[in-house]
Amino acid sequence: MSAPFLWILLPLFISGFLLFLRAERTILILGLATSILLTVLALIVPINEALLIGPFSFKLEGSLSIFGRSLTFAKADGSLLALNYGLATVWFLGAEPLGLTRRLVPAGLATLALLIASTAVQPFLYAALLIEVAILLAVPMLLPLNQPPGRGLKLFLIYQTLAMPFILFAGWILAGVESSPGDAALTTQATAMLAVGFAFLLGTFPLYVWIPALMEEVHTYPASFLLWILPQTTLFFLMNFINRYIFLRVSPDLFELLRAMGLVMIVTAGLWAAFQTNLGRMFGYFIAAETGLLLTALSLGTSTGVQAAFLQLIPRGLTILIWALCLSLLRAQVDTPRFSQIQGAMRIVPFAVSGLVLAGLTVAGFPLLAEFPSRLLIMEELASTSLEQLLALLVGILGLLAGTIRTLAVSVMAPPESPWESRESRVQAVFILSGAIALLLLGLFPQAMHPLVENLSLLYEHIGQ
Amino acid sequence: MNLSLLAWAAVTLLLITNIGLLIGRDWRWNLGLLAGQYLAMFMLLAQYWPLGLAAVKLVTGWMSAATLGITRLGLNEEADSAENAWPQGRLFRLFASFVVIVLALAVAPVFEQMIPGIGRAVVLGGLSLFGIGLLLLGTASALLRVTIGLLTLMAGFELLYSTVEASILLTGLLALVNLGLALTGSYLMNAAKESGE
Known part of the structure; x- marks a missing residue:
């Protein structure tokens, strides 16, 4: 797996899926779960470095190639990803009492993923x-x-x-x-x-x-x-x-x-x-x-x-x-x-x-x-x-x-x-x-x-x- | 047919469609002219790019025009009557479009110097599209015309930029932007309709 897939493509897919859902509560839960998961992963999983979990070794590749161009994250990008997805979590949470979940969460997640992609594209x-x-x-x-x-x-x-x-x-x-x-x-x-x-x-x-x-x-x-x-x-x-x-x-x-x-x-x-x-x-x-x-x-x-x-x-x-x-x-x-x-x-x-x-x-x-x-x-x-x-x-x-x-x-x-x-x-x-x-x-x-x-x-x- | 002749024929078609877009009031004509504009753009691009890649612009442009057309069909005939931006006189718009073309002619040599290998026809076509697009944005308030203005401006830019970079990803992203603009325009037209404006 690569970091661009995790922090760009995955939220894009999920936001597309959320568009088809009707229940506000489900959209909120899935949106929050995605943003929280991505925040936590950004904080704990180092990009481009081997991570040892017991006997297993795991490395999250920093780059993903698309049509000869690439989306690339460096190790230091982890903080930026955590900051963006972390704050987005709070924004999504705040949308609920205002009744804006359906409007904000899917489009917000997609917008955020694309804007993050704009910082990673090479x-x-x-x-x-x-x-x-x-x-x-x-x-x-x-x-x-x-x-x-x-x-x-x-x-x-x-x-x-x-x-x-x-x-x-x-x-x-x-x-x-x-x-x-x-x-x-x-x-x-x-x-x-x-x-x-x-x-x-x-x-x-x-x-x-x-x-x-x-x-x-x-x-x-x-x-x-x-x-x-x-x-x-x-x-x-x-x-x-x-x-x-x-x-x-x-x-x-x-x-x-x-x-x-x-x-x-x-x-x-x-x-x-x-x-x-x-x-x-x-x-x-x-x-x-x-x-x-x-x-x-x-x-x-x-x-x-x-x-x-x-x-x-x-x-x-x-x-x-x-x-x-x-x-x-x-x-x-x-x-x-x-x-x-x-x-x-x-x-x-x-x-x-x-x-x-x-x-x-x-x-x-x-x-x-x-x-x-x-x-x-x-x-x-x-x-x-x-x-x-x-x-x-x-x-x-x-x-x-x-x-x-x-x-x-x-x-x-x-x-x-x-x-x-x-x-x-x-x-x-x-x-x-x-x-x-x-x-x-x-x-x-x-x-x-x-x-x-x-x-x-x-x-x-x-x-x- | 001589390639240079074809290029100048495309530029002539571009200028006719541009001027038509600026002075035309009927939305059917405007969308037809927009489609014609993309055909001329394709004719120009085909000289620099592989035919398949150039066809992407044509298909995207026509899809954008079709999207706007289908949306506009669902609205009432008075939907564009909100167009109250100054100035409305056809004579003035015609004059303004000539000013843009003269400016494009004047600036063309500078661009030819900046971008080696770019033909005069492409520079003139690109700059006039960009200029007329700006003019449309400056004088239009109706959503359909604003969207056409944005698409025209983008077409002008794409024509100039295509001579310096021809990557598949860039072409794909620009096609996405064009379709996105048309879809956004359609969405906003529908929003105006739903709200009863």
Whole structure:
């Protein structure tokens, strides 16, 4: 057996099988069993190394050949696989109290498997195609058949599709750059194509307009699932490029460009979030700011920057998950999650509102919360290079904080005589509470994420050298 | 027949179908033109690729057009009346398509320099397809036209990229993307119908 079969083809087959099932409980159990099994295997079975179980010896091959190309996992990929399937398990679990199991689990598993395939495919350029296929597969997950598609979904489809040609052409030009490294024109063309492609794929400013629009139009939970995994995979794809081509690694222009893109995303998304009155759209801006922070961390071009990006992965996944769950619960109580509608929401969905505020504070990098350590690393590095850039980052973070505080202020704004009546189920409350505790624990003990960061750094060892 | 003549005949067919797609309002005509576009693409590709591999593009394209056609048949005639994107004037669209073709002509030598061995016909065909696809995406709001825009854009890219890489896996994945786009477009059209929009 090979690792690509286990972590890519098997979940794809299972997701196809789940599509034919009707019972939600069965879909949930099978989906959870698959993701848990794949997480555990990723943690305990080393890839490409012999494993001795009593008298038996077993080796999981790291590579699988398909039509002359291959899907390849290295030993260090185990952490990434465990992280993705582990977090997916929690996402699938959270879909149950919202009644979204049938919509999220099969499509989510297939999307995840394809996005993981995009990190394993060799030559890695093919990742652009796999990401596109994953995006197309995710559309039925985002929009049920009884809901009209809006502008956000159309833009999402168009922008993501536009990214692919640019990235594939950039890859072809880069191959030319490798053979004649001194050709400045070719280098510029490749960098420009790559920048345009990734700007579409990551949704940088101003191309992230579809994110808040999508969050407003479709159900928060499946959209958030996609917005958790897609930018993260895209970031790994970008890191593959930087790690692979030496002229990209040593190019200060590229890192300056990445930093400018990241900081502009944080500042604009932070400011828009501060003045936003629709919680769905505000969440979209928070996610855009998160992507900006990942880009900024990577743009530092140092091993600390790479570590800051990796340190963000688990808290980012958890934060988006908690926010999505809480917003979905809040949405179930009001027509639209506008400030005018959610006044006094704290009295009817106290856990959901508290979760939203906590998630907002986490994204803003509030001390003692899960994303604080990575924010601190980014700020320290930025402070040593440019105070202006640090100031820009702080402006963005201030905007995110303002958005969170406004949310809190509006949701507690209830007439004194209105009663406290929590409409959340016990399961929902326990789920949010567990997530909140996890955010606190990760903030207090960030060293728990150290093995993951260390392993992932091995995959991109050339960056920051 | 002379290969170069065949290539230019294919480009002419591509340009006619492209302009037709941009100014045509009737969905039946549009899907017919889309099918014609894939035929022209096949004629161009057959000069670089083995016939079997080039036929993949033709079959995939026609399957995509058929998928969209079958879905559109199930919708009422007014389904595209939601098309309210600016500008709607045929004259303007005709002018815009000529601008795209002129731009493609102007940029073609740069591409010929970048990709050695690529013919002028393929560059012109690919760039005009890509440009008209972008124009369609910029001016359309109806789902069928947006999907046709995406397929046209992809066709332009595939035409250019086919001259630099011709692997079976890539062709298969691109075919999957094309079919996926058509199926997604059909799904979204059905979703709009089911919701009564």
